[in-house]
Amino acid sequence: KAGVTQTPRYLIKTRGQQVTLSCSPISGHRSVSWYQQTPGQGLQFLFEYFSETQRNKGNFPGRFSGRQFSNSRSEMNVSTLELGDSALYLCASSLVSRGLLGSYSPLHFGNGTRLTVT
Amino acid sequence: KNEVEQSPQNLTAQEGEFITINCSYSVGISALHWLQQHPGGGIVSLFMLSSGKKKHGRLIATINIQEKHSSLHITASHPRDSAVYICAVSLVTQGGSEKLVFGKGTKLTVNP
Numbered sequence: 001k002a003g004v005t006q007t008p009r010y011l012i013k014t015r016g017q018q019v020t021l022s023c024s025p026i027s028g029h030r031s032v033s034w035y036q037q038t039p040g041q042g043l044q045f046l047f048e049y050f051s052e053t054q055r056n057k058g059n060f061p062g063r064f065s066g067r068q069f070s071n072s073r074s075e076m077n078v079s080t081l082e083l084g085d086s087a088l089y090l091c092a093s094s095l096v097s098r099g100l101l102g103s104y105s106p107l108h109f110g111n112g113t114r115l116t117v118t
Numbered sequence: 119k120n121e122v123e124q125s126p127q128n129l130t131a132q133e134g135e136f137i138t139i140n141c142s143y144s145v146g147i148s149a150l151h152w153l154q155q156h157p158g159g160g161i162v163s164l165f166m167l168s169s170g171k172k173k174h175g176r177l178i179a180t181i182n183i184q185e186k187h188s189s190l191h192i193t194a195s196h197p198r199d200s201a202v203y204i205c206a207v208s209l210v211t212q213g214g215s216e217k218l219v220f221g222k223g224t225k226l227t228v229n230p
Contacts, residue, residue, distance in 0.1 A: 033218070037159075043204065043220040056215040088159050107151065109161035 002027065004093050004110035012116045018079040021113045025072050025093030029108070032074040034066060037088040037112075046089075049074055050096075081117045088112045121145050124205050124221035131228050137192040139224045141205030144186065148216065149208040152179050152190050155223070156201045164190070164203075195228045202226070 005024040013019050025032050033048040045058040049068035066076040072093075078085055090112045095105040123142045131137055141150070152164040165172050165179040167188075172179050176195075181188040192199055205221040 035218075042222045043206070045217045045219070048215065048217070056211060056217050058217060090159070090161060092161075106163045106166050108163065109153075112159040114159070 004091060004108050006089075006091055006110035006113050008113060009111065010114050010116075012118065013081050014118055015081055015083060017081050018077065019081060019115060020075050020077045021089055021091075021115075023074045023076075023091035023093075023110060025074070025091075026108055029093035029095055030072050031094045031096060032068055032072065033092050033094075033107070034074070034076050035090045035092070036060075037090060038084075038086070043090075046076065078115075083117050086115060086117045088114050120222070121209075121219050122205055122207055122221040124203075124224050126224060127222065128225045129227070131195050131226070133196060133228055133230050135195050135228075137195050137199075137226065137228075139190045139203050139205075139226070141188045141190070141221055142186060143188075143205075143207045143219075145207070145209060145219075147207040148210050150181055150188050151206040151208070151218070152188075153204040153206060154201045155204060161204075192226075197228045197230050200226055200228050 007022045031050045034046040035043050037043045047057045047066050048055045052068045063079045068074045090109055092107040092109045094107050121144050125140045149166055149168045151166050154162045154164050167181050176193045178191040202223040202225050204223045206218045208216050210216050
């Protein structure tokens, strides 16, 4: 079974531009969550999608957005890029929604997209 | 104060040693995860637990809900165990969905 696939692996953008990152979950997984990892802040939760609906959002500005398609693939978009947005962006998929109490399933992470903003 | 505290931040061991990494949290949680991240970024989920103890090969994870504390143990450590180990807790929001809060990680180096 193929793992979680994130594209692209590396991206270089300039300040003010926008960027779209893609995540294809493991086949059959309907929950996709996104995370930002920086040396200073570590890993931080961005948002989670389940069945095309955003179920939860972390403390990030509105420049960070996402969506999920009917095939469970997800994209995240960052508009008006800032230098501080340089980070490793990771997505993870799981079988069921993270929010159904008692129905937790393990997370499967992709290898991430390393975004550099210059 | 961070909601999730890990110790130590860095750990160097000799091959074969028994290793313990600790995680303390300050809020009520529904589950706790131990993750492993190798250089290059890929993250592997090692354990997800809400009570008791789990074992997988040379790895053991325990959690004490009353004390809000979890430990990850590695027996007979090997250089290939060198990685960053991250503790994360699942918080359930009022809306019934979940968000993960992460510790800063423990960088483990196992020397041959």
